[in-house]
Amino acid sequence: MMSQEEVRLEYLWVIVVVSMLSAFIVSLVYVGVAKGFWTPEEVVTCDVKKLDEFIEPGIRELEPGVYEVNIVARRWFFEPGSTQPIVLENPRKIIFRITSADYIHGFEIVGTPVNVMIFPGYIAEVEWIPPKNLQGEFLVLCNEYCGIGHSNMRGILIIKR
């Protein structure tokens, strides 16, 4: 038989556990909805041996302010990104299409919600609508350990307004 005090403690712990779980769920929903952190929108397969047929590294302006940025990640650089900076003028929407030529890499634009794993054989498509006043130089990092040159695998994104 539980004493009155023990019953009270049981209820207290139920309340503690339920409120912690609620806090976790609320923070997940907040980060997803308010901050716009989503998983990659779409993943398309490609043949690593014939990459040229699937992706042409570079920037294409699909319509004014809407850019498609095609990137090939390989040990240990992004093309474009590391080979030359990715420069975008007044972007409203950026569609990144990224694949790897050799190994699992990461593509993270530091300080933005863009952060995706890059697998050979798949093209990761990520859509990003940058805030209207966002401009400057952004560091692009590989955040998946990919070998001896990993720590130097970086690129630059420049947004001009």
Ligand SMILES: [Cu+2]
């Ligand atoms: Cu890496």
